[in-house]
Amino acid sequence: MEIFLYEFGILALIGGVLSAIATSLLGSVVVLRKMSFFGSGIAHLSFIGVGLALFFKLSPTFVTLTVAIAAAIILGFLARKGVHEDIGVGILFSTSMALGIILIYLAKIDNSRVMAYLFGDILAINWQDVVFSSIVTALVILYIIFFKDHIVYITFDEDFSKVLGINIPFVYYTFLILLAVSIVVSMNLLGIVLVSAMVVVPAASASLASRTYQGMFKLAPLISAFSVFFGLILSWNFDIPAGASIVLVQGIVFLFTFLVKILSR
Amino acid sequence: MKCEYCLEVKNLTVRYGDIVALKDVNFSLKKGKFYTVVGPNGGGKSTLVKTIVGIIDDYDGQIQIFGKDRDEYLREKLVGYVPQISSFTKFPIRVIDVVLMGLFRERKFKFKKQHYKKALKALERVNMEGFSKRLIHELSGGQRQRVMIARAIVSEPEILIMDEPTVGLDTESQRNFFRLVRELNESGMTVIVVTHDVGFVSEYSDGILCINKRLVVHAKDVDELPKEFFAKLYGYNVKAVLHNHKR
Numbered sequence: 001m002e003i004f005l006y007e008f009g010i011l012a013l014i015g016g017v018l019s020a021i022a023t024s025l026l027g028s029v030v031v032l033r034k035m036s037f038f039g040s041g042i043a044h045l046s047f048i049g050v051g052l053a054l055f056f057k058l059s060p061t062f063v064t065l066t067v068a069i070a071a072a073i074i075l076g077f078l079a080r081k082g083v084h085e086d087i088g089v090g091i092l093f094s095t096s097m098a099l100g101i102i103l104i105y106l107a108k109i110d111n112s113r114v115m116a117y118l119f120g121d122i123l124a125i126n127w128q129d130v131v132f133s134s135i136v137t138a139l140v141i142l143y144i145i146f147f148k149d150h151i152v153y154i155t156f157d158e159d160f161s162k163v164l165g166i167n168i169p170f171v172y173y174t175f176l177i178l179l180a181v182s183i184v185v186s187m188n189l190l191g192i193v194l195v196s197a198m199v200v201v202p203a204a205s206a207s208l209a210s211r212t213y214q215g216m217f218k219l220a221p222l223i224s225a226f227s228v229f230f231g232l233i234l235s236w237n238f239d240i241p242a243g244a245s246i247v248l249v250q251g252i253v254f255l256f257t258f259l260v261k262i263l264s265r
Numbered sequence: 266m267k268c269e270y271c272l273e274v275k276n277l278t279v280r281y282g283d284i285v286a287l288k289d290v291n292f293s294l295k296k297g298k299f300y301t302v303v304g305p306n307g308g309g310k311s312t313l314v315k316t317i318v319g320i321i322d323d324y325d326g327q328i329q330i331f332g333k334d335r336d337e338y339l340r341e342k343l344v345g346y347v348p349q350i351s352s353f354t355k356f357p358i359r360v361i362d363v364v365l366m367g368l369f370r371e372r373k374f375k376f377k378k379q380h381y382k383k384a385l386k387a388l389e390r391v392n393m394e395g396f397s398k399r400l401i402h403e404l405s406g407g408q409r410q411r412v413m414i415a416r417a418i419v420s421e422p423e424i425l426i427m428d429e430p431t432v433g434l435d436t437e438s439q440r441n442f443f444r445l446v447r448e449l450n451e452s453g454m455t456v457i458v459v460t461h462d463v464g465f466v467s468e469y470s471d472g473i474l475c476i477n478k479r480l481v482v483h484a485k486d487v488d489e490l491p492k493e494f495f496a497k498l499y500g501y502n503v504k505a506v507l508h509n510h511k512r
Contacts, residue, residue: 032356153366156356160416162320163346164369165339211400213357 003236008123012189012232012242015125018133019189020198020224022140022182027203027224028216029175033155036204038075040196041089042183045071045096047192050117051103060117061132065184071096072180076173120191122232122242129188136185140178144217147171152213190243201250202227205257223253268332271296271424271455272317277326279312286312290326290480294457296423299450299469302459304476310459311349313476314428317457318346331423343370345417345425345454347410349432360404360412361397364388367419387419388412391445407438411445418449425449426457443469 003009023039030036049067053060071092078088104114116124150171153161161168179199186195202224206216231246238245270293277290287309294300304310315321317328319339330338338344345367364384365376372380388394391411401409410430417425427446431439439462447469450456458469474483 149369152358153369156358156363157348157366159315159320159348160346160366163318163343164366165319166369207357211357212359212362214362216357 001233003232009232009236011125011127011130012122013229015130015133016122016189016228016232016246017225018130018137019182019186020202020228021221022133022137022178023186023195023198024202024206024220024224025140025144025217026175026179026182027199027201028206028213028220029151029155030179030199031203031207031216032152032213035084035086036196036200037086037089039179039183039199041075041086041093042068042071042180043187043192043195044093045089046184046187047100047117048096048103049100050114050192051100051107054109054113055103055107061184061188064187065181068180068184069177072176073173076176080169080172116191117187118191118193119241120187120189120194120243122189122246123235125188129185133185136178136181140182143174143178147174148217151175190247194243194247197247197250198224201247201254205250205254208254208257208261224250227253269296270294270329271331272457273327273329274313274317275327275329277313277316277324277328279309279316279321279324285478287316287324287476288478290476292474292480292483294455294472296331296455297450297453298471299447299456300458300472300474301470302457302474302476303461303463308477310476311428314346314426314457314459318344318426320346343367343420343422345420345422347413347417347425347427347430349429355402356400358401359397360388360393360399360401361385363401363412364397364415364419367416371420383419384415387415390418390449391415405438407434407442410434410442414445414449418454422454424455424457426459428459429461430458431460431462 004013027039030039046064046068049064050060052058052067053063056063075088075092150161150166153164153166154168154171158168183195183199186198189195190198203216203220205223206219210216210219227249228246231249232242234240234249235242235245272294274290274292277287278285279287290309290313302310302313312321316324317330317335319335328335330344333341361381361384364387365380367387368376368380368383385394385397388397391414393408393411393415396404396408396412401412404412413430414425414427417427425446431442434442443458446456446458472483474480
């Protein structure tokens with residue numbers, strides 16, 4: 001618990017929990033829609049944004065956000081035209097990483113900066129990051145409060161949602177844009193490589209532990225916030241990377257939930 | 266103004282890109298009757314149903330429901346819709362929540378007690394009252410289709426349309442299913458069922474629409490159709506096995 005006596009520890013905890021809430025709420029939809037590869041794909045596609053920002057000396061956050069939102073909209077559009085979200089990501093995944101690597105190489109940037117984007121550094125976040133995370137998390141919570149049933153209905157039975165008069169493109173694209181923004185915010189904490197875990201793993205654990213989708217939406221943020229808290233303590237006590245520790249705790253929770261589920265049958 | 270017809274379709278044409286799914290379809294259906302839509306695969310039956318209930322918006326021609334333009338009617342009321350069984354996969358949603366979907370437009374922000382009461386009543390009407398807390402994928406095909414009917418009727422629609430609702434069900438389940446639908450029809454609801462089962466058509470229907478891109482025939486009874494009719498419609502010999510439960 002000593003880590004929380006320091007300002008960086010408190011910032012990491014607040015930023016991490018905010019990010020955990022946003023990504024796990026949207027992650028529940030990701031798991032229900034069976035598009036788990038999408039989060040990882042958006043993060044990797046955002047690497048082009050990192051490359052472009054470093055090459056043209058622009059704000060990485062702004063460029064990465066723009067690229068992530070554009071990628072989400074394009075992939076969403078392809079999905080509406082019959083190309084599943086994960087297939088679209090699979091096509092663009094490696095190409096975007098390759099392009100990002102080339103741009104960063106040409107920009108002749110110090111490797112440590114590149115490593116920060118790839119693996120994140122939750123202990124280095126500042127108040128500005130926390131404020132940004134708070135805004136994004138508030139938007140995600142509002143979306144879930146107002147549109148949870150809409151997006152669940154679209155996922156369960158899109159035809160009937162149309163019969164009900166739900167504005168499917170609005171609900172769907174808003175979800176994708178919020179997902180892209182949440183992923184970019186979480187990339188500062190966990191990096192491109194690990195961020196998809198924040199989206200998928202807590203929601204997957206929640207889907208095992210709860211019978212209904214309503215239960216998933218309640219449990220996933222709790223699991224994710226718990227993982228951030230214990231991940232940071234684990235990181236401090238064993239002097240290991242914080243982002244990786246958080247993901248490790250998430251993985252352990254999933255394994256535990258899975259075993260309990262199997263043994264209780 | 267009282268309207269004799271619950272559904273009037275005039276010169277309806279639907280295209281998917283260059284493919285014409287329906288061409289110049291015209292018919293009128295009287296309210297309170299039980300109609301069946303038959304025709305070969307790819308003949309446009311599902312397209313017709315999806316256009317009437319509002320899933321397909323891109324069409325030429327006119328659809329009037331109880332004398333009102335389709336969109337105007339659908340803004341005020343739902344047309345009950347039961348999709349094909351195959352559209353549903355494993356999903357963590359309870360039966361009661363599936364039925365509540367049908368009341369989505371009646372709620373302001375969230376479902377309240379009166380919505381739950383209505384949903385339970387709808388489940389009771391389809392003899393599924395004990396299943397409200399079960400997950401939808403835990404049910405058998407026949408039970409699932411009953412839940413879909415509950416969802417379709419919970420908002421008390423004037424018309425109930427079903428798209429091949431009994432595909433994959435055994436004969437007994439099909440019979441029970443159509444009995445239930447007949448009861449709903451007898452309570453005053455107009456019912457339109459898309460089906461391949463020509464035998465059941467004769468048993469329950471007040472009228473038959475045969476669709477193969479165009480409206481081929483609009484008959485009152487399967488007996489009215491010429492012997493070679495189904496062979497021509499489906500492209501091979503089909504014998505209509507008539508059941509013994511004709512009203």
